[in-house]
Amino acid sequence: MNATAPPAATHSKATAVFTCILAALAGLMFGLDVGVISGAQQFIQKDFAISDHTIEWVVSSMMAGAALGALGAAWMSSALGRKRSLIIGAVLFVIGSILCGTAGSPAILIVGRIVLGVAIGIASFTAPLYLAEIAPEKIRGAMISLYQLMITIGILVAFLSDTAFSYTGNWRWMLGVIAIPGVLFLFGVVFLPCSPRWLMMRGQHEEAERVLHKLRADKDAVALELAEITEQLKVPQRGFHLFFQNRNFRRSVGLGIVLQVMQQLTGMNVVMYYAPRIFQGMGYNTESQLWFTAIVGLTNVLATFIAIAFVDKLGRKPILYAGFVVMTIGLGIVGTMMHLGIHTHAEQLFTVGMLLIFIIGFAMSAGPLIWTVCSEIQPLKGRDFGIGCSTITNWVANMIVGGTFLSLLNGIGDAGTFWLYAAFNAVFILLTFWLVPETKNISLEHIERNLMAGKPLRRIGQ
Structure with a gap:
């Protein structure tokens, strides 16, 4: 008796695991960006000889960017797709991290923080949406919970990273090193499929079915999910x-x-x-x-x-x-x-x-x-x-x-x-x-x- 799992089931499991990695990296990226400025600001303030008010601008500029990113993310995820939106978010995250790590003035640092914020605003809206649409029903709740948990882990990792770099006072490495998970996130998203729900929204029914067959393996489950998506799309968002x-x-x-x-x-x-x-x-x-x-x-x-x-x-x-x-x-x-x-x-x-x-x-x-x-x-x-x-x-x-x-x-x-x-x-x-x-x-x-x-x-x- 051959105990080897069918190729379709094996591929489905691998895709689910890959999606979990995506969830972890998206949440981790979010948490790193939130947490990293905490330990860096005292060294930034000393290096640039700036006031508390300017430090407040450095800190809060990221949230201003995130509000802009979240504002545009709904349109972007609908018009360009969840996957392309996440790619854009990852690219902006890497650019923002590099800008922050190499900033020669508080103004450039604030610009870098705004770019990071836009990336986080896009990711914080799009990543949970993408995961909810692409994950198998049995692990959907766990994956969304994992995403939220990884945000807190990202904050912790940022705090530990800041502590390690604090002995040299190198705030540039504190801010620049978070480009690494941004690159990993970008690499992961490029190889993921488009959301079947988004494909159905764009009228690409055959492509949506093809993607679901890769993700689910069970033909009956695919047919049921396609029917459910079709029914849900009859209720327009107004x-x-x-x-x-x-x-x-x-x-x-x-x-x-x-x-x-x-x-x-x-x-x-x-x-x-x-x-x-x-x-x-x-x-x-x-x-x-x-x-x-x-x-x-x-x-x-x-x-x-x-x-x-x-x-x-x-x-x-x-x-x-x-x-x-x-x-x-x-x-x-x-x-x-x-x-x-x-x-x-x-x-x-x-x-x-x-x-x-x-x-x-x-x-x-x-x-x-x-x-x-x-x-x-x-x-x-x-x-x-x-x-x-x-x-x-x-x-x-x-x-x-x-x-x-x-x-x-x-x-x-x-x-x-x-x-x-x-x-x-x-x-x-x-x-x-x-x-x-x-x-x-x-x-x-x-x-x-x-x-x-x-x-x-x-x-x-x-």
């Missing part, structure tokens, strides 16, 4: 028109925007971007600052597993409540310690511990779950428009937060800044009660019916 015509759709878009603003005002990304500066305020030297920053990244990775493990068991709202409470307490205590003064090593460690508690609160709740809820509350006809609005809002709010943190520190002090973010998180507990629906084990169709029937937002999952 989000822009629906937004102006339907009050209930405006409510879901508005909630998605509010949720993304909430996520950014938790203060998580200011910790990610400015962790060494925060640890400096606690009295640590440069090497210690970067090692503790790496610990922040590791905590972020590990705590993400809490959300993955419990989101479908406990529900969205209970975990969000817990997360906002934990974040309020964590930042409140950090602010209090900075107000009282951190004088001993024990007080330093306690303050670091409370900051890590805050990180756990975010990574287990608002980090992954805001995105989950945003994708669940949009009706089918307007899903692309609604999620697009949420994504752009996330990057714009991210840019504002990243571009104001040092000004807040210099204006109202370390303690006042952390108390401000703690107050935001306390308000978000109330907003979660008033606005956020529980969507655990509820079909998207049921949520849509309740939304369009005019039920209060917090009850559309009932």
Whole structure:
């Protein structure tokens, strides 16, 4: 008896594994870009002799580029295809990394960061979409989760890379080395097939069927998936028109925007971007600052597993409540310690511990779950428009937060800044009660019916 797997099944498995590698590289690339500036900025500031305000521009310019990239990604992925969009994103990522690593002035560095941001905006919109359309149904959820997890791993790797280069102070290598995963990502995307769904959208039915036969191996599964895609494409995306015509759709878009603003005002990304500066305020030297920053990244990775493990068991709202409470307490205590003064090593460690508690609160709740809820509350006809609005809002709010943190520190002090973010998180507990629906084990169709029937937002999952 021949135990060798059929060639079609072997090819299908290899393609699935290759797609997993793509997911990992796309997420890793995203995380590297977010995390790398944290350890580099103090050396950039010293080398160029620039102010805190200019450093804020260096940090936040990437988010401005990402908002632009996300804004154009929906059109690009539809007109050019998911694969070509990812190729463009990878090329821009490599160019942006090289520009940043070789920048001779703050202006060139900001331009490089904007180019990197555009690349990330394209990838953050297109990669999950491509993966969802090309992955076998049995591993689709796992692959999207892997993509989100790899973002946090990318941030950790960036922090560790920054720590390694910190002993020489070579910020150019910190920023330039992330071109390597960009090249690997580009190489991987070139050899991947086009999305069958996109091919069907363009009327290329035979090519879509050929691609699916390579990916699935089972002829019956191919026929079923082709029929499902054909049925789904009968529902046109009319989000822009629906937004102006339907009050209930405006409510879901508005909630998605509010949720993304909430996520950014938790203060998580200011910790990610400015962790060494925060640890400096606690009295640590440069090497210690970067090692503790790496610990922040590791905590972020590990705590993400809490959300993955419990989101479908406990529900969205209970975990969000817990997360906002934990974040309020964590930042409140950090602010209090900075107000009282951190004088001993024990007080330093306690303050670091409370900051890590805050990180756990975010990574287990608002980090992954805001995105989950945003994708669940949009009706089918307007899903692309609604999620697009949420994504752009996330990057714009991210840019504002990243571009104001040092000004807040210099204006109202370390303690006042952390108390401000703690107050935001306390308000978000109330907003979660008033606005956020529980969507655990509820079909998207049921949520849509309740939304369009005019039920209060917090009850559309009932």
